[in-house]
Amino acid sequence: MMKKLLSILLVVALAIGMLSACATNTSSSTDVAAPAETSAASTSTTAAPEEKVVLKLGIYPADTDEAAIEAMEGVITRFNETHPNVEVERAYYKYATDNIAPMAEAGTLPTIFESWFTEPQKLIRAGYVRDITDLLEARGWLDLITPAIRSLLSDADGKVYGIPRDAYALGLMCNVELFEEAGLTNPDGTIQYPKTWEELAQTGKKIKDATGSSGFVLLAGEDLGADGWHFSNIAWAYGAKLVTDNGDGTYTPNLNSKEVVDAMEMVKSLKWTYDILTPDPFSEGWATGFTQIGTGAAAMYIGANDAVEQPTANNGLPVDKLSLVPIPAGPGGQYSLSGGTPYMFAANATDAEVNAALDFLVAFGKAPVVDESTVESLRAQAATKLERGVPNIQRFPCWTSPEIQAAEDAVLAEYTNVNANLYADYFAAVSTAGNLHTEEPGDTQAMYKELGKVIQAVLLDENSDVQALLDTAQANYIAILQEEGILGK
Amino acid sequence: MEVPIKIKNHRWKQDVTGWLIMLPALILFAFFIWEPLFESVRLSLFAAKGYHTTDFVGLDNYIGLFANPDFAIAWKNTSLYVLCSLVIGFVVPIFMAAIITESPFLRGITRVSVYMPNILPGLAVVLIWKFLFNAGDTGVLNILLKPLGELVAKISGQVYKPFNWLTAPGWAIPLIIVMLTWKAAGSTALIYMAGISGINPDIIEAATIDGAKPLRRFFSITLPNLGSLISTMFILQIISVFQILYEPMMIGGVHNNQVSVMMLVYEYAFDKQNYPKAAAMSVLICIALLFLTLIYFTVNKLVNRDDSKGRTKA
Amino acid sequence: MKNRRRSQFLARRYSNKQDGVLRAYDMRSRGNRAWAIVIFVVCLAMIAIVLFPVIWVMLAGFKDVKEFTRSTAIIPSSFSFSEYIKTWNQLKFSRYYFNSLVLIIGAMISAVVFNGLLAYVLAILKPKGHKVVFALVMATMLIPPTTSIVAQYVNINNVLNWAAKLFQVDNYQTTILPMIPLWLIYGANAFWLILFKQFFEGLPREYFEAARIDGCSDLAIFTRIVLPLSKPILVVIAIFAATAAWSDFLLPNLVLGNGPWKTVMARLFDFKSTINVRPTDIVRAVVFSIVPPMILFAIFQKQITKGVAGGGIKG
Structure with a gap:
């Protein structure tokens, strides 16, 4: 008995040893992530610009993307000619919700990296990214950021934590080949695209009858986030206001209003009345939608101007057979969800490092100012697109800078490979005042997920009760907001 | 009784060497398995910023779990996974073992083939079956079964439509279990086959002389002899299916119909970076598993006691 | 007739x-x-x-994206390997294969050495308290480690950050450091430990007695007598460790991240969150991921099937 007791004690002692060992580790890693010390120390570095700076370039392309790597290497060469003191470290980083926290905690995030449009607020709250307001101010870039986008990248005090790479606004991507086959074309090469969601259902039906391909790709796949992201556009078109921002950090959801029900009924009719959806909407996610329209398995899909390479170069649609048109309107108007892919900066990056990154963006053609290397980069990028069969279309303005706009337009004119009319209506619609709508505030991902579940349910069951399903979604979302302490009264 | 090899006066020295040799492995067990269990419990009682625990919050994390609309659904689904796997996945290997044992033809090839899926990476298997289960005309199972489907449709006077495997109501969980069974049954079947081979052939001979038909021999001799093996496999099956995670996560289908408790842990930890709640969920799962194991052992004990009683009486 | x-x-x-x-x-x-x-x-x-x-x-895997998405034929229209080669090169699978190989070799060594040593002590040396240790190990079979993956990961991350500081590296993911815990974790496996223990218990005890009288130390008995007698079980455990290490992706994905040591299965798991992925790339990547285990299985099928059957009976 005594022996047994002794051995138990020994094991317990061992376990405690482990525990305490880990406890010390925890505290030591806190030091690594402390950004305050590092940035304080860095002030001296800026004073001596000839000093060596290492720029960890998280926006370096993935190793699979050879064309982009080639273009990027060109940018790096040009950049180093003017900035010989900056050593560019190629640190490809693909943002994901499961890798940001460990890297930020370890202080190993690259100096500059791309995130998603949904993420800046989360990253700012977590303290993973650094405030670059002063640096932008010094360059005079601060007020050039398009106001809507600037608010996405700022905290409550107006401090700015990132700059936009691109802005996007959702539209309707159409496979022109299928429209041609169904005889829905105009003499000038454009297509007779649907102006409202009702029309979309009918157009989809016509195409399905004429070609056998599905009319529309609706996302109802495992990534419920993308499903709700698309659906919010439809809801707005039907006049819904999904969430009210109370201005005090609390939000009041309204997911079961009459308007949302109408929008959801429309979605339901796409499946049960018109039957124009792809065979398995539950396996459709953001990427598969592009495969469907790229391979001609479906005609229409919600997509944005920054994704035109997906159906074309990546999935085989000839470059001149894609059209991007305005997102259909509803009884409540026409709204395109708009956001931007942000560049963010690691919390522990020094001023010198961030400045190197900002200079790099100038050379890369993603900044509001233009120098010689900018134009060269823009040309190289446009040439790559031409080579790969990606439509060369204008960017969605994310800077209010006529300078960069003019440079881009000039390059674009030089490298045109598509009929601009296939995109004209889209750009007209998204530059109409009031048509753009940013994402709903609150715990947006959780809201998308709840809406996604409803979409799945109405596509599963012809007799599903839309109102009841949305009531549940509303109750669930209220519970989530309450638990997070951000539910309005 | 076995006596450890020891020379008496050096006994304590030997104990120390023994412990020293074990030490590296024990450190690994402690670091990778035992300590994380304690750490889970600790983490679940604190608030945290990232990984760094801040304030002690008691059971708040546990209470917060109930606000998750998927909480109840996940437990219900997980129970269904376990039930389904006991109906499908548990019986199939026994059946396979019996069949393969009885066939003198292609026995080696069958053995090796049925085991083969077991060495394939689980994730690759899920991605393959995702395409097999695809709905619509281009789904692989639909391509294969189309002639059959058309025949059935003709007989019942309906129009043939490709089947929506994973999204057909009530089908997702059984189909995921079918996939798991496809992967794992061969390995379990090999274990049962070894068990069957270990049965003394004289008993079968004796039964045959008594006039027992083959089926009868199987049910009254083979199966009872596999009893303890079957009972071990039973609890191992429950424990492993209870943790089903990436299969429903990666295969597609309808979220609410297949979300599992481990998926909630994963979502909390790696989508929402809410490590304390993820830990709280893990702890609940551990408690559930402990509870199930406890029931198993109690029932097992009772049954065995009855057994031995019955035997002594006879 | x-x-x-x-x-x-x-x-x-x-x-x-x-x-x-x-x-x-x-x-x-x-x-x-x-x-x-x-x-x-x-x-x-x-x-x-x-x-x-x-x-x-x-x-x-032979189909191109259009044929794959739209065709209802099982047999591809052409059997040219060009699509396979293209995907292999584009996704840079050579590197992932190499990384997986590195992971596997470390995992095999670690699985055999650590579980073997522990089993040797529990089966043969039996020092005071060995039963408690065994009971603790058995308990881990009932509460499987997957449930504590979060805490496991937090611990590994802490130690790696500490190691990175020690070696003055910036980001441990750019070094081979994160491979070390991924190797070592295979040294703590209750199932393999039991397989070892059963095998060692079946070895003739006279050998150890004789060796001890000859003055062999405990460790020498393990390396000179136990290991040479245990080839069958060593092969089985090494193969189990190899397939397990090849298949694992949850922890490798978290620990190796986007660094240069990403393994084949971690790359496959990436498809979950990658945006510009074609279904045909997934299919071909799956083929790349199942071919090596199948070759391994073809070579060692006898040992593997025997090991499984043998382990199950007593375990």
């Missing part, structure tokens, strides 16, 4: 069979002959069901 020949043929085939319930003399009865045939057909069906998905995925 025909019947008779059939029954003789079946009886001959069944004459060597010693296990199961059917015997050669059963073949005299027509009903039992029918059973024999049904059983044979079921065996064929099992082989077909098991092999079909694997054959399908290999065939599908």
